[in-house]
Amino acid sequence: MIDVKAYLKYLLRFKWVLGLVPIVSVLITAYFVKDMPQKYKSTAQLSTGLTDESKQTVNPGQNMDYFKVSQQFGNIMEMMKMKRVISGLSTKLMIHDLTDKATAFHPWSDIISELTDAQRKEALVKYQDILSKNGVLSAADNKELPLYNLTVSMGYDEESLLKNLEINRSGESDFINVSFTSTNPDLSAYVANTLSNDFIVYYMSSSSLNQRASLTLLDSVLKVKEAMMNQKNAALKNYKIGSGVLNLDKQSSMIYQQISEYEARRAQSVNQIQSLQGALADINRKLSKGEGSYVGGNHVVANNEIVNLENQLQLANQRYINNNFRPEDKRAVDSLSRLRTAKLAAVAEGSIGDPASVKQNLLDQKLKLETDLSMAKNGISSLDAELRILRSKYSVLVPTDANVQNLERDADVATKEYMDALNNYNQSSLQSTTSLRLSIAQVGLLGTPERSKGILYVALSGISSFFVCLLAITLAFLLDRSIKSPKQLETITNSKVLGLLNFIDEDNKDLRDIWEDEDNVKDYSIYKDLLRSLRFELNQQVDDKENVLAITSLDKGHGKSFLASSLAYAFAMMGKKVLLICENSPGLTEIIQNANQKTAHQKFESFLVKKEIQVADRITVLNRNPNNNSLLEMRDAQSLFVGFNILKDTFDLIIMDIDPIKQSNKVKEWLMFADKSIAVFKSGQKVNEEEKEQMAVFSQHKSFIGWVFNQVKGDYTVTTG
Template identity: 40%
Template sequence: MDFKSFLQHANRNKWLIIGIPVAVIVITFFLVNRLPKQYESEAQVSTGLLDPSKKVISNETVDWFTTNQQFSNLVEKFTMKKMMDILTYKLIIHDLENQKTSFKPYPELVENWSQTERQQVLDLFKARLAAKAVLTLDDDKGKYPFYTIAETMGYSEEDLNKHLDVSHSGNSDLITVKYLSESPVLSAYVVNTLSSEFISNYSTDVTLNQNSSARILDSLLQGKKTQMDLKNEQLSKFRKTKGVLNLTEQSATVYNQISLYESQRAEAMRVIQSNGGAIATIESKLRGSDKYINGSSRADNREIIDLKRRLQLANNAFIDGGFKPSDQRRIDSLNRILSSRSAVNADENVINTASSKQDLVQQKLALEIALQQARSSIRSIDSELSVLRSRYSGMVPFDADIQNYERDAELATKDYMAALDRFNLAKTDQKLGLNLKIEQVGLPGNPKPSKKVLYVAGSGIGSLSLCLGFIFLLVVANTSITNAKQLEAATQSVAIGSLNSIGNKEVNPRDIWNDKSDNDKFTVYKEQIRSLRFEIFNQMELDQSKILGITSLKAKAGKTFIAYSLAYAFALTGKKVLLIADEQSKQLSDETGLVTSQSFHSFLVKKEFHTEDLITVMNKSSERNSLLEIQNVVSLRNGFDVLKKEFDYIIIDINSLADVNISKEWLLFTEKNIAVFEHNTSISDQEQGLVRYIKEQPGFLGWILNKVV
């Protein structure tokens, strides 16, 4: 949104913006002077939820989430329909019983009752109060319309809730009840009556609920106790009849004994196997050729004997042969061999083999004795295991049964204990429940400070805001274009200038340029025309263009006057200008030496024209004929070539783009084009196509915003 446009609209309507709030303030002032005074009374009810002095268990922790829920529940119950209807009955009964001290004057409906009827209505309302009946629209169907009576007396639920406030503030233990009315006594009566009735009804409801819960829990507890006793009796009877004191411990003892004997049997079997293997090894050694047990081998012994025999034969041969040296050498050789083999045999038999055999024999005897002992113990262990397994097998059927009995008894006991805990908790909650009490009664007080100033100020500010908001909506909803920036945004093309509105339809350019008065509009217009002339001159000089077309998006946008003004402006710079335009009501003359009787269509036929001074005007046909229907394109181009040689600039006042067939023909012969857009108008969806068309023209320079206010 354009903020400047908003300020302009606000400035135009400033007296309306000022007048409406002033009128509203005056009316509000007279109205608020008639408002009655308002009196507020306040009562406070303590709950005991957060007050340590009212707790039986003083160190009890506070669950703030649960506590806030309880306070919210209490506040909601304060204003529930049942409580508000009780308050309605109380107020109506008070006013009907005490006509002189009634809180409000009787309405016409009550005034028309006779004393008997009034008493009947009073008795009926007392009966409804005793029954705590809910007041609904259906209560209007009887002889007396109770719902309508409450409304006309101003005591209906809706009327009371409008001025009633029940709240819990901060972390206090108090619930605050406030009521605002035109009577201080009525305000005090409402808060005190509502507080006392709420405490009475809430306490009654809580007691009934707790007693009902206690009866249900007690019945549940007795049922659980009966079930527990039955299961325990069944377990006890089974133990007595089966002679089982503690089957679990007994079976565990037998099982431990079985495990012990099985481990002993396994040890005996290990001894038998190990001793048998040791005996077999000893026998093998005794029968074998172990050198530590049996000494040297027989082969070694035979070799030594053979050497001794050969030595004896050599000695005999030495003696018998006459002591030959060769025999002596043989004897020496055999002695050396015998000594060597004897030494080896002596080294291999260091240990006493006889002693080793003795030890092995003794070990064998000991192992055989141990083996026989182990075999004997196996028989006794197997006998004991048989007895123990028989006893354990006899316990197995009892174990399954007694586990079922014990499980049932345990579950029954747990159920009973859970029910007992719930019962005790309910009893505790009943004793330690809420302790509602009126800590502060409502008292009649002084009237509340007047809000007249706030009402008056609020009405003034509100009405002013509404006026400004209405203008704001008008500005936002307004799609009219009021400045060059908006025009560029709407057309997506450049705006080369803007011209202000001069207001006088009969004025001509000569009058504007020759004006010596202090007319600000003329002065601004001349400056804007000069700026526009400069922009056009620069663009046309770039490619030596001479023909300028001026069109507009809509008719009556002021393009013809702009064409005359530009022609006059260029003439002031010494340029010869040809203006082809619609005829104005007041022609240029005198100083510019205009020839006004020439026709462009006549020129096209005769190719003749008259020039005088700097500006020549050719009027277009008023019949809105097509150019191409008068001459062909070649003839028209030749005609414009003749004019370009004679004039510095040719300015053509082209029809608006709304006459699309005629404007397109003129645009065929222009070299540069500008479009005029009227200030404070908008571009419709149909005109968007015309905007795109003029933008696509090769010589389009931009837009001129005309008649700016």
């Protein structure tokens, strides 16, 4: 995530770039646009009739398909930009300018001026020839005379014309605007009007040619379909005449209806014969049994029926009671009761007749039944004969009907295809007579000069240059991997930053001068305040038992030696006896003490041998030899610990200016004897992945308490963790 505060500080460093570059860009642009020629724009309007319902003759009440209409407008506008159309315009412009130099829209180019009069006349003839043949002007026309190059030199080629040509639909209206902008008002009007007229002619001729070709094709298709339809209908007609069928559907339905009627009559006759045969059998049975079978026999039968009805009535009553008096059971009981009552009444009214009379009646009935039976059987024979005739007729009609159906289907398909072709032909013919009619609704007129865009160009120049500079600075900030704030250092090392110190850009860095300054030098005052803040943080960590502080840095040049001497002086100002162990640098002692109070340099190696030290004022400096590769090679660890214990008992604070982190073997040996350790990092330094890893490893050491962000330039009010 971007550090907004750091980003704003970074921008302020380049504020002169953000201000100066846009100003220079504006001045340069203003110089170039001050003599910009005036532009004239002329617009012609074309009416299409696509959305004007008053001009529509085909389906005038039909809803408009806006997608289709937009597509048609798009096609028309793209056709106006076709090479063939623009080439015709280019050719006409060249003919116009070559005809008379005085009336030319543009001054003749150098190429045209270099031609002789004969060559110009020849070029004019060739241009006219191309125009008469509706040819397309291209680079291939540079054979004898450079016609195409001449056109380009005058700015009349396709690319130059399209650059200043605007063709668009006016909103959702029926009009297309054709606009051209140039430095000559006559040229603008000429191009707008000529292009509109030429396109109308081209579009109408192209549409007419396409429509005629379409009608010719549809007419040939229509004739083929008509011949096929006539052929199929003639085949159907001839087959019906040859098979003797006038109306097959009606005839077959009539025969089928007659068959159904005869079959129903035959079924009735069969039922009648069966009834007559049953009645004859019953009469013959009675006559064969004698008088007892037909005299009084009826009463016995009636009595038996009455007994049977009573039994059924008893069962029905019992079922009515068991079924919890259901209505349907009640209806059955009532019905049986009525039958029993009717049968009893019939028996009571009946009487025994004369046996001879009863027999004679039976014989008469038998004779009548036999006569009826004979008539019914004869009727069955005649019905069967009629059915055989009708079925034979129907069976003859079945294959005929199948053939007729095939022929009728073929005839229907041929007729439908013919009607579709006829409909397409009529519709295409109607559209050809009522097709799109383009017309010029408003010609292009000579216009007033367009508002100058010089101010716009100047403004865009300033704005664009400003944002280009801003973008460049932003990219530089994002790509900058240097550490410029304690917060960045904390993020990279995942460790605490104890404080920061400002950069002192002074030749004389005498610490006494810095501490005795009374706000005369701003950097001195700030340095003292920041150093006191760091001293307070370290004083919280260092006590009488753990009073050995090691100071290192990532690499040389980060200012750790000056910081070590500054901390020694700062703690001495608190009344503490401070021992500073540093590299053998005569100049370091000069920083701590004034020139008049210099003391002899003491050697750390001598102390290790003699275990004696001389104390001058409150700060004692022991110079160590930087050429010693190993501390443990000078004395064993036990002797070193004894020596450091003597120093810890002698001084309140021991500050060791040890080697940089990159010299890991030396650093580890010195850290064995350090109670606390800090690291110095110079502001603005870049850190690679290897250095990040070294810093992370050092931050994990048990004695490490934090970082000091050193030599900060600019704002020093950064809050540290």
